Amino acid sequence: MTADNPYIPYFATIEDSWFETGGDRCIKTFKVVFDDPAVRDSWNHKPGQCAMIGVLGEGESMISISCSPTEGKFLRFSVMKMGKVTQALHKLEAGDKMTVRGPYGNSFPVDDWQGKKILTIGGGIGQAPLRPIVEFVKSNREKYAGLTMIYGARSAGDLCFKGEFDQMSKRDDLSCHLTIDIEEEGWDHNVGFVPQMLLDLNPSPENTIAVTCGPPIMIRFVLENLKKLGFSDEQVYTTLENRMKCGIGKCGRCNAGCMYVCKDGPVFSYSVLKDIPEAFA
Amino acid sequence: MDLEQLRKTAAEVVARDDVKYLIGWKKGSYGSRVAPAFVEDAASVIELIFSPSCTANLATYLTLVEKTPLPRGQETDKRKVALMAKGCDSRAVVQLLVEKGIHREDVIVIGCPCPGMIDQSLLAGKYGDTEERSEVRWNGKDFTLVRGGDEIEIPRNDVLAEKCRLCRHPNPVISDYLIGEAVKEWDPAEDSGVGELEAKDVDGRGDYWEGQFSRCVRCYSCRNVCPLCYCQDCILDRLNPTWINRAVNFSENTAFNISRAFHLAGRCIECGECERVCPANIPLGKINRKMAREVREKYGFEPGLDPDAEPFQASFKPDDPEDFIL
C-alpha cells in the first residue's frame, strides 16, 4: 500500500507461526513483522481492524488482526484453513514472506468505552477479533471498570489461544470463562453452549459493553440472550464478515444492506445492525 | 393455438395439490416481448399466452431452482412443476430425464405444438420496435404483427428464428397434455451457417472464431440460459484448480467457449438459446449444431428424443469410429 496505490501490499516476514487447533480446518497463527522499518513504525491499527493478507500468485484474504497495538511492533493473524488463499498461507513457515495491506475498516471504540466494564463473548475463530480488545484492556486495565471474557468452542482442541488463558485466570482483575460444547476427559471448565453460559453467568448490564463474535448461529442466540439480560442495543457490538476482494469499498461484494463491511464495518453496534436484515442472512 | 384449451388445462393442473407451479408465458413489458410466467393458482392462468414470440426455452427453469439450506423441521417442496413445452423445450426435458437431472414424476409437460417462432431482433430490425405493447400471431402460413390498430402481414421467412428454420421436431416429443393438434413438420432448411464455415480452411475458421470469441464478455448468459447446463459446481466458477482463468481475453474466452461447446456435444438439443441471449452476438449455435451433426452422422445418436437412451458421452459402442486414431 503505497501513497498512490492502495492495492500494492507491503511485505512482511513471518517471525513465528504455530497451530492453534488441529483437523481439516485447522487454525494457524502467524506473527509477522514488516520488512520495511518505515512501515513498521507508521503502521497503526486499532482493535477490531482487519488487513488484507496474501500470498503472491495465490491471492489475498481479509483477516482480522488478532493482536492489540499495545503488544508491540508486530502483527498477529489467526487463519483457518479454508480456501485457496488460506491453504497457501498455511504452507508458510517462519522466515517466509506474506503480503499485508491495511489496516482496513473501523475499530472497536475502545477509547469511548473507558470507565466501563467490558464483556467479550467469542466462539471458535470468532475470538480472533476479540483478542485485541482483551489485550488492549489488559494493558490499560486501570482505565476500564472490568473485563469478563467468555469463550467457547466445539471441543478443547478447537479453542484458540489456549496458552494465554491459564495466565489470565490467575489474574484477579479480570475473569475468564471457557466452555466447550461436549464433555471430554481432562476438561475442568464449563461444558455447554456459549449463549447458555452467558445466561448462567448473568452479567449485569449496568455500565457494561458486550462484544460478540463467532459463528452466525451463536451470534444470533447471544444477541437474544443479551437482550434477556437487559442489555440495550447500544451496549452490544458485533463484527460482520463477508466475502471481500479489495478491502477499500470498491469491489462491491461485501455490503450488508447499505453498509460496506470493509469500510463501514467490520465492527457494528447492534443498534445499527438490527435495522439491516441482510447482516443476519 | 387454442388459448382457451391452454388456460383450461393450466387451471386444472395448477389446481392439483401435488403441483407447485406452472411455468408458461405471459405478455412482456414492451413491444412484442413475452416473459416467462410462474403460475401458482388457477386465477392467474388468464395471463398465460402462447405466441410466436415465445422463442425462449422454458426447460431451463426446471434445474434453475437454488437449493438453500432449510430451517430445521422444514422439508423440501417435492411437488411437481408443470411446464409449457414446445418441441425444443420437450427435447430438453427428455435429455434432462436421460441424465437424471430431473425425474419424470416431478414434471408435468403441457405440450404445445410449435408452428415456428420469431426472432425478435429480426423483427425489430425489419419492422421496427415500439415501447407500446404489440403482438405477433400465427395466421396459418405466415405471421401477423398487431401493433397499435394496425395488422401487418409478415412473410414467415422474414422473421422466423434460425433454430425454427432448421427445426426437425416442432412437436413435443413427450407430453402429459397436448394443447391443440400436432403441427405438420416442415423440411428443415440447409444449415448454411455451418456449411460456410466448413468450406473454409482451418486457418480461415480460426480467424473467424477469433473475431467472434474476442468479443465475448463472459457474462455466462449462454451457460445460464442453457437448459442442459445445470452443474451445481461449474468448472468456470472453480478457483482451485483454476482451469480457465477469469481474465477476459481471446485465450481464456476460447477455452471457455470450447469447453462449453464440448460439454454440450451429444447433449445439445439445438434450441438456439445460447445464441439468442448472447449480448455479443457470437453465433454459438453454429458450434453446437456442428457438434450435433457430427454426433448424428458419425455416431447415429440424437439427444433429447428417447428418455431411455444412454447419455451420449457416458456411453460407447465398440464400433465407434476411430479413423482419427494413429
Next chain:
Amino acid sequence: MSENYEPNIVAFLCNWCSYAGADLAGTSRVQYPANIQVIRVMCSGRVNPLYVMNALQQGADGVLVSGCHPGDCHYMEGNFYARRRLGMLKDLMEFVGVDPRRFHMSWVSASEGNKWKEVVEKTVEDAREAGPFEGFRRRQIDW
C-alpha cells in the same frame, strides 16, 4: 517459422499400456524425437478435454493422448469413452480453427515399443508442419 523450430508436445499416456510401451521403447534403446513431455495418467479415459486445451493454452504445440487398444483397457472400457470424447474434441477443435495435426490419439500397448516410436515421430512431424501454435495460447501479458 524459424529453421530450428522444435515443437513442444504434451503426451498423456495411460499407465498400463502406453506408458509401459514408451518405457519399453526406452529400455530397448529405440530412438525417437525428444520433443515429447510425458504425463502419466491412470487411463486414457481420465483425460479431460480441458487437459488438452490447457496444454495448448500453456504453450504446447501439439497434444498426444495414448491408451490401450480397444478391449485391452485395464479398467475394461475407459479407452472406449476416451475414443468417443476425444474424437469429438478433435472435430470441435478443428471446427474452431485448431489445426487437426496438433492433436492425435493412438493405441499403443505395453509391447509396442516400435509403434510408440512411429506414433511420436508422426506426432512431432505433424506439429512441426503445423508450426508454432499461436491460436488461443496464453499470450505474454501485455499492458
Next chain:
Amino acid sequence: MLLNKEKWPEFVEKLIGKNLWAPKLEGEAMRFALVAEGEEVSLEYGNTRVPPKGTAFPQTETMYRFQLGNTDMQEPKLEEERILLGVRPCDARAMAIIEKLFRWDYDDPYFLKRREMLTLVGLACNDPGLNCFCPSVGGAPDSAEGLDLLMYDLGDSFLMESVTTKGEALLAETKELLTDSDADAVKTKEKLFADAGAKIKRTVDHIGIPEGLPGLWEDPLWRRVSASCIGCATCTYLCPTCHCFDIQDEVEGFEARRCRMWDSCMFEEYTLHTSGHNTRPTRRERTRNRINHKYSYYVDKFDVIACVGCGRCINLCPVNIDIVEILRQVKEELQ
C-alpha cells in the same frame, strides 16, 4: 462552435492520430474501438452494446506484475491519452457517477488515471431508444455531465460546446474547421433536444424509492420479479454504472500478475463464503441487491442514483426482466 458536416471527415482525420476511439460495428452491435488510419467514423447509432466504461475500467486489467519468489512489483503505465468520440450523455454521466465510488476515501489509481487520460466527446441523442429513461433519473438526452465536449447534431452541422478545458483545447486544435455558432443554431438545438426529451416514453418515478426500498426487504415482490432471472451477468456487465470487480492472481511459470476483472452481483459465487455459506443464496436476494444498490445504497452513500437510464439491461435481458417495471412495482408497494 459549429462544424459543418462536410468538414466532418476532416475533423475525424485530425483526431485519428491521437488514439481516437469511436463506435464501430462488431458482429451485429456497436462497440467502442480504435479508429485506424483512413477509416470512416459514422455516428449513426443508438448506443453501443457495451458501454464505454471499459475505457476507464477495463473488463480485465493488470494491477501489478511480479515474479514468484520476488518482492519486486511493477505497476502498469497508464499514460496513454485517448479520445472517445460519440459518447452518449448517459454513458458519460455514468462515468461521473462511478468516479465518486472510485474516489471514496481511497483513490483508485487505475480508474482515476485512465479517466484522466480520456477526453470524452459526447453526442447528444436526437432520437433516444425505446427503452431509454434518462430524464427520470437525473439525466437528459443532451446532458453534458461527465463530458469534455458535447456535440449536437443539427442536421447539416454539429454544434460543439466545450464543457471542460480539455474540450476547449480540442476545439482550439480544430478551430480552422469550425465556424462561430449563432443564435439560430442555439435555437434549433434547444428545439431539437426538447423534442428528443419528449420522445422518451418510459419513465421511473423515483421519489421516495431510495428511502423506501430497504423497507420492502421481505416483500413478495422480489420473488415475483426474480422468478424468471437466469442469473447471468448481461444486465450488470452491460450496465454503465456497474463497477464491481473481482481480483485474481494469474501465474504462468514464474511470471505472474494480479489482475482485476468485472464481476457481477448476479453470480452465485459473488458472495459465496468459502465455508459454503452464502449471504445472497438465491436469485431473489441477488436481484433485490441489484435494485437496492442502484436505487438506495448508492444514494445513501453518494447522493446519486447509480442508474443513468440507458435501457441496456432492459433491451438485452434474455427473459425480459425490466427495471422500469420493477421500479413501478416497488413504487406501487410503497404506496
